[in-house]
Amino acid sequence: MRIGRWTRAGADEDGFIEDAGVIPFPDGLTVTDVLARGLSALAELRARSGDPVAAVDDVVLRAPLAPASVRDFVAFEEHVEGVSAGVEGKSHVADEWYEAPTFYFTNPHTVAGPGAVVAIPETARLDFELELAAVIGGPPAANLDAVEGERSIFGYTIMNDWSARDLQAREMKVRLGPCKGKDFGTSLGPWIVTADELESFRDDEGFLALRAEVFVNGHLVGEDLVSNMGWPFGELVAYASRNARIVPGDVLGSGTVGNGGCLGELWGRGSDIAALEPGDEVHMTIEGVGELAGIVGERVPAPPLPRARSRPRDRVRS
Secondary structure, eight states, rough: OOOEEEEEETEEEEEEETTEEEOOOOOGGOOOHHHHGGGGGGGHHTOOOOOOOGGGGSEEESOOOOOEEEEEEEEOOHHHHHHHHHHHHOOOOOGGGGGGEEEEOOOOGGGTTTTTTTEESSOOOOOOOEEEEEEEEOOEEESOHHHHHTEEEEEEEEEEEEHHHHHHHHHHHHHHTTTGTTTTEEEEEEEEGGGGGGHHHHHHSSSSOEEEEEETTTEEEEEEEGSSSSOHHHHHHHHTTTSEEEEETEEEOOOOOOTTHHHHHHHTTTTTOOOOOOTTTEEEEETTTEEEEEEEEEOOOOOOOOOOOOOOOOOOOO
16 A cells, blocks of 8 residues: 655645545544554555545645654665765775664654755755665554564655765764755655565565666666665664664665665766756656655755854863
């Protein structure tokens, strides 16, 4: 099944999205409510939801959920090899990368939906990142193992982690993550495909062998299999829950696929491909999930801030 959110005749609705059209949830339920109930409640909800009220082409799809949080992993070795050279000037996969599936938290309040125009900061190195993201459902949980982590996944959606590489390169020198290089926008969509829909793509090691592609202005830039991740999604969830809680509506991005899943990787491998500019369209497809397009918006200047002040380090007020 597919669930998501849309706008119809000026009103926002949540529900099922089928080939025949969109079907609002019964009782005014939202995607947030349905994620909390978990996958086991979905069949009964569909039985009570009636017939389509409009064709998919006649509504405007919104981001399929309002995330409780967004964790973004870096699970593709090939991406790390390339983007480390593009952002940091040297291709290197740290030994620590192989020990655990590292992630950072990004901004759940700047999520954009399918086809949205995403305003950008003042950057000369705008990039995209093609990812598959897992969406958590069911009750909150902590310290899950990999099997339990897999069971907690309600479904999947496409994620575009927009990235200002010049801002990222500067801020990561302070060793606190990408910060404002990522903070301004993440696109999700077009809907959430329930986890059972993708089981036929699972390989013998538990990875989802989905083909992923990204196009810029109609030109193929990158392509990979999601199964090239270093860890399957159940293990990402287990690590996220370690000494912490996961809750329904949490989004866990796979990290950028390899082989051109972002421009930063290509720059690190010597490509002179141009950075994104206002008006560019980034179109992503992931087999079994769908398509997600986004338009680069205009640069939005931010109010200036001064540099850090030199302080005397006094320990007692004068």
